[in-house]
Amino acid sequence: MSFVDPPQAALPDVVRPSSRVRATLSFLRHHPQAVVGAIILLAFVFIAIFGPYLAPYGEREQVGPLFGTPSSAHPLGLDDGGIDMLSLLIYGARVTLIVGFAGAVVAMLVGGTIGIVAGYFGGKIDNALMRMTDYFLVIPDLVLMIVIASIWGRSLRNIILIIGLIYWTFMARLIRSQVKVVRERAYVKRAQALGASHLRIIFKHVIPQIMPLLLAQTVLMVALAIFLETAISFLGLGDPSVTSWGKMIENAFSRSAISYGAWWAIVPPGIAVALVIMAFNMLGTAVEDSLNPRLKVSHLSRRHFRLRPLPDKEGRS
Amino acid sequence: MSETLLTIEDLVVQYRQGRKKVVKAVDGVSLTVAAGEFVALVGESGCGKTTTAQTAMRMVPATSGTIRYRDRDITNATQSEMRPIRRELQIIFQDPYESLDPRFRVKDIVAEPLEIHGLDNRDERVRAAMERAGLTPADLYLERYPHELSGGQRQRVSIAAALALEPTMLLADEPVSMLDVSVRAGILGLLNDLRTSGLGILMITHDLSTAAHFADRICVMYLGRIVEEGPAHEVIRNPQHPYTKALVSVVPQPDPEQSMQPEILQGETPNPADVPTGCRFHPRCPVATAACSSEDPPLRPAGSDGHRAACILV
Numbered sequence: 001m002s003f004v005d006p007p008q009a010a011l012p013d014v015v016r017p018s019s020r021v022r023a024t025l026s027f028l029r030h031h032p033q034a035v036v037g038a039i040i041l042l043a044f045v046f047i048a049i050f051g052p053y054l055a056p057y058g059e060r061e062q063v064g065p066l067f068g069t070p071s072s073a074h075p076l077g078l079d080d081g082g083i084d085m086l087s088l089l090i091y092g093a094r095v096t097l098i099v100g101f102a103g104a105v106v107a108m109l110v111g112g113t114i115g116i117v118a119g120y121f122g123g124k125i126d127n128a129l130m131r132m133t134d135y136f137l138v139i140p141d142l143v144l145m146i147v148i149a150s151i152w153g154r155s156l157r158n159i160i161l162i163i164g165l166i167y168w169t170f171m172a173r174l175i176r177s178q179v180k181v182v183r184e185r186a187y188v189k190r191a192q193a194l195g196a197s198h199l200r201i202i203f204k205h206v207i208p209q210i211m212p213l214l215l216a217q218t219v220l221m222v223a224l225a226i227f228l229e230t231a232i233s234f235l236g237l238g239d240p241s242v243t244s245w246g247k248m249i250e251n252a253f254s255r256s257a258i259s260y261g262a263w264w265a266i267v268p269p270g271i272a273v274a275l276v277i278m279a280f281n282m283l284g285t286a287v288e289d290s291l292n293p294r295l296k297v298s299h300l301s302r303r304h305f306r307l308r309p310l311p312d313k314e315g316r317s
Numbered sequence: 318m319s320e321t322l323l324t325i326e327d328l329v330v331q332y333r334q335g336r337k338k339v340v341k342a343v344d345g346v347s348l349t350v351a352a353g354e355f356v357a358l359v360g361e362s363g364c365g366k367t368t369t370a371q372t373a374m375r376m377v378p379a380t381s382g383t384i385r386y387r388d389r390d391i392t393n394a395t396q397s398e399m400r401p402i403r404r405e406l407q408i409i410f411q412d413p414y415e416s417l418d419p420r421f422r423v424k425d426i427v428a429e430p431l432e433i434h435g436l437d438n439r440d441e442r443v444r445a446a447m448e449r450a451g452l453t454p455a456d457l458y459l460e461r462y463p464h465e466l467s468g469g470q471r472q473r474v475s476i477a478a479a480l481a482l483e484p485t486m487l488l489a490d491e492p493v494s495m496l497d498v499s500v501r502a503g504i505l506g507l508l509n510d511l512r513t514s515g516l517g518i519l520m521i522t523h524d525l526s527t528a529a530h531f532a533d534r535i536c537v538m539y540l541g542r543i544v545e546e547g548p549a550h551e552v553i554r555n556p557q558h559p560y561t562k563a564l565v566s567v568v569p570q571p572d573p574e575q576s577m578q579p580e581i582l583q584g585e586t587p588n589p590a591d592v593p594t595g596c597r598f599h600p601r602c603p604v605a606t607a608a609c610s611s612e613d614p615p616l617r618p619a620g621s622d623g624h625r626a627a628c629i630l631v
Contacts, residue, residue, distance in 0.1 A: 186416035190478075193374050195396070195403040196433045204429075208420050 027290050037282030044276055048094040055087035059243060067262040077264035079248070080255035088243055089268055095244040096226055096276070099159055103225035106164025108218045111171025116210075118172070119179025120202055130176070137169045145228075149237035156239045159232055163225045174217060175210060182209045212287075220284035223277040230273050245269040319352040320387070322486045322517040323373060323406070328382035330368050340590045342368040344541035345382070350517045352485065355509065357528035357549070358521045359564070360538030361586060366521045367411075369538075370488045373519075374408050375399055386486075404434055407479035411491040413471035417463040423447075424459040427478045434482060442481055450477035451507055469500030476507065486517040493527070505531055526568045529553045537561050540597045541589060543616065547624030557619040557626035559602050596629070604630065 028035055047054060057063050061083060068078035076085035118129040145162055152158040182188065183206070191201050207214075232238055233246025234253070252258075252265035330343040343365040350356045360366050371377045373384055375391065383392045386402050394402070407430075410416040417426055427443045436442065447455040450473045463471055472492060479487060489508060493501040509531050512518050522528050528535050529549055536546040537560065545558040556562045566580040584601045587593055593600050599609035608629060616625040 186410045186412055187418040189376065190408070190410060190416050190475075191429065191433075193376055193403070193408045194430045194433050195400050196429075200433065205418055209418075 027286075031286035031290065033282040034286035037279040037286070040275060040279035041283065044093055044097065044272075044279070047090055048097045051090045051094050055084075055090040057084040057087040059083075059087065059091045061087075067257060067260045067265065069262075070264055076268050077262065079262075079265050080251060080257065085248075085264060085268060088248055089245070089272060092243045092245045092248055092269065093272070095156070095242045096229060096246070096273070099156065099163070099229040099244065100222045100226035100276075100280075102160045103163030103167070103229065104218050104221040106160060107167035107171050107221055107225070108214065110164055111168035112175050112214060114168065115172040115175025116179050116202060116206065119176035120183055120198070120206060122180070122183070126176070129172070133169045133172050136165075137173075141166050141228075142231075145232055146235065146237065149232065154237055154239055156242060159229060159238060162232065163228050166228065167221055167224060171217060171221070175214065178210045178213055179206055182206050216284055216287040219280055219287060223280035223284065226273065226280070227277055245273050319354070321349050321351045322387060323348075323350045323519065324383075324385040325349070325369070325373060326383045326385075328369065328372060328384065329380045330365070330372050330377060331380040334590055338590050341541050341592070342589060343372065344592075346538070346541070346543055348519075348536055348543065348546070350486065350519045352517050353512060353515050354534065355512045355518045355520065355532045356534045356536065357532035358519060358536050358538060359523065359525055359528050361523055363586060363589065364538045365541040365589075366523075366538055367490055370408065370490050370519065370521055373488060374403075374406065400434070404482045405485045406488065407482065407484040407486070408488040408490065409472075409475050409479050409492050412495050413468055413475055414463075414495065416475055417471055419463055421463075422459070423452075423461050423463070423466075423474050426463070426474055427481050430478060430481045436482070443477075446477045446481040447474075449480050449511075450474070451503070452477060467500070468496045469503060472496060472500075472504050473507070476504075480511075484516070486519070487511065489518060489520045491521055491523070494523070501527070525553070525564050529568070537564065540586065540592060542597065542627065544598065544628070545619075545624075545626040546616070547620070547626075548622045551620055551622060551624045555620060555624075557624070557631050558598075558628045559604050559630075560598050561626070563603075596627075598628075606630075 060081075062081060063084050064074065064078045064082050066078070066080055066082050068074060068082065070077040074084050074086065076089065079085055079088060114129050114133065118126040118133075144166060148162050148165065149158065152161070185205075188201055188205050191205060196204075229238075229244060230246030230249070233244050234250045236250055236254070238244060238247050238250070246269075248269040249266055252262070257263075257265040326347045328343055328346045329341060332340045332342055334340050346365070346369055348356065348358070358366050358369065368377060372379050375384075375394065379392055383390055385391065386406060389402065391399060391402055421429070424443055427446055428439050431439045431442055443459075444455045447453075447458065452458045452470070452473050458466070458470070458474070463474070466474065476487075476492075487508070492508065493504050496504065505527060508518055508520065520528070520532065525535075532549045534547065535549045535552045536543045537552070537558065538544070539560050545552060545556065545561045552561060553565055556565050560582075563580045563582050566578060570577055580603065582601050582603075587597070587600065593610070595608075595610040595612050596602070596605075596614055599605040602609065606629075612629055614627050614629045614631075616627045617631055618624070619626045619631045
């Protein structure tokens with residue numbers, strides 16, 4: 001007796017590289033907001049990188065009267081020290097983006113590590129780590145922020161660490177739940193049965209599987225981090241030696257720009273923060289949308305949620 | 318007789334359910350598999366077949382009993398002591414759609430065991446294993462991802478990965494239950510060929526007819542125990558335990574003229590957390606007597622060639 005599979009259907013030729021390009025293109029076509037977000041972000045990143053060459057005036061250079069009104073020489077006017085607002089805005093982009101990225105990366109590294117360890121090993125380790133996460137989660141962010149900033153002192157590095165410290169809990173919980181799913185997969189069990197070490201399984205099987213989620217969440221977290229940095233600076237807990245958008249708003253606020261009627265000292269940095277956060281959100285939700293298949297089919301998706309008219313009597317909608 | 322590879326003696330595996338309840342998933346199972354022998358472990362869902370296999374692979378800790386591979390007691394072996402054993406004892410999982418990492422190419426999947434055990438000549442070994450598993454020519458499959466393959470091809474990849482380390486024994490946990498009927502025979506034939514080349518095979522299945530066709534010996538499990546074991550033809554033609562009789566009676570006959578008298582068991586499998594007293598099969602047994610609810614019969618010789626059954630009527 002012989003055992004043969006039914007005749008093999010000819011396998012199509014491997015066309016992987018072009019299909020990946022096609023997948024990217026189709027992603028962009030279906031998520032126009034990702035394109036908008038990416039363009040805005042690229043513009044700001046460009047400004048942040050080449051800021052010193054783009055800014056018409058120096059970061060600390062007094063070029064006119066206090067709260068000078070916008071003019072052709074100073075399109076966004078002057079601040080309380082007579083410094084050109086447009087130049088400040090350009091210099092501030094670098095600090096704001098650096099803090100945003102670095103804070104999100106710290107949160108991702110700490111939260112990701114704790115989430116992976118808790119989710120993969122489970123049991124007592126999971127319990128201990130998650131209770132610790134819960135404690136961090138219930139401390140009000142603002143209070144924690146103020147306490148740490150006043151203990152550690154006001155510096156850029158500390159702000160980044162504070163942001164990481166506040167946001168790692170979200171990351172840890174999310175990653176843990178995903179790792180718990182991956183850990184139960186048969187291919188992880190197979191690797192265990194082969195005698196693979198935990199490190200090998202984590203790096204070869206678990207992390208590649210959760211990487212898309214990790215990336216999407218990091219992008220969304222950058223937006224949160226920038227928001228938090230602005231808030232910290234506005235409360236006067238920012239690094240006094242550098243210019244960030246939050247610090248510009250704080251400056252204008254504390255030097256009573258509003259009573260001078262100098263709206264140009266507050267509105268532009270506010271708009272800049274709003275734009276960047278919006279851009280990160282657009283990009284992040286689009287990525288999340290396309291990577292999380294559950295969001296594609298259900299009302300859970302921000303993108304797909306629609307209120308539909310009720311069907312009429314014939315059942316048409 | 319050829320060398321005995323895997324020996325399981327009085328294996329008990331317990332799970333805790335809540336604080337007080339203890340579930341005995343496996344309750345005193347003994348079996349052996351020799352080189353070149355095809356043993357089928359048959360039973361319905363939840364009877365402890367898979368737990369038995371996973372315990373043999375040390376993926377689940379044994380509560381008591383012993384597991385030996387060749388002459389080494391591996392019941393309490395540490396992970397590092399298990400390493401050389403894992404090279405010889407490989408497992409094939411039920412679901413070929415789940416057991417291959419979707420991000421690995423076929424060549425990486427088959428090479429993974431070699432990497433873990435630090436073996437050289439990976440390319441050659443991968444090709445050899447794939448050809449042995451019937452993936453010919455290997456070049457056609459090396460660069461593919463699992464989602465580009467059919468279920469049967471995936472299961473062959475899974476088998477190739479198991480063969481890469483040139484094991485002496487395979488544990489196959491329902492290797493064909495997730496596959497189309499049309500490719501089952503191919504996979505089972507492959508396992509049979511491997512047996513002929515000298516591997517010991519323990520196949521877990523709930524399908525008595527495939528077991529009858531390929532296995533040398535059949536062990537029938539019910540609720541954590543082996544209730545009947547013996548040479549395949551003996552167990553099928555001359556079943557002794559009422560549970561086995563019921564199982565055999567529902568196997569479809571190839572001849573439509575032949576009348577079947579299927580014997581449908583009443584009731585459901587009891588909860589393993591709450592095992593009946595006496596013989597654990599008595600609440601569903603068509604021939605149970607009063608003594609069955611108090612006496613728990615051991616496996617007793619019934620017929621020839623080591624055919625044994627656990628029933629007081631034997």
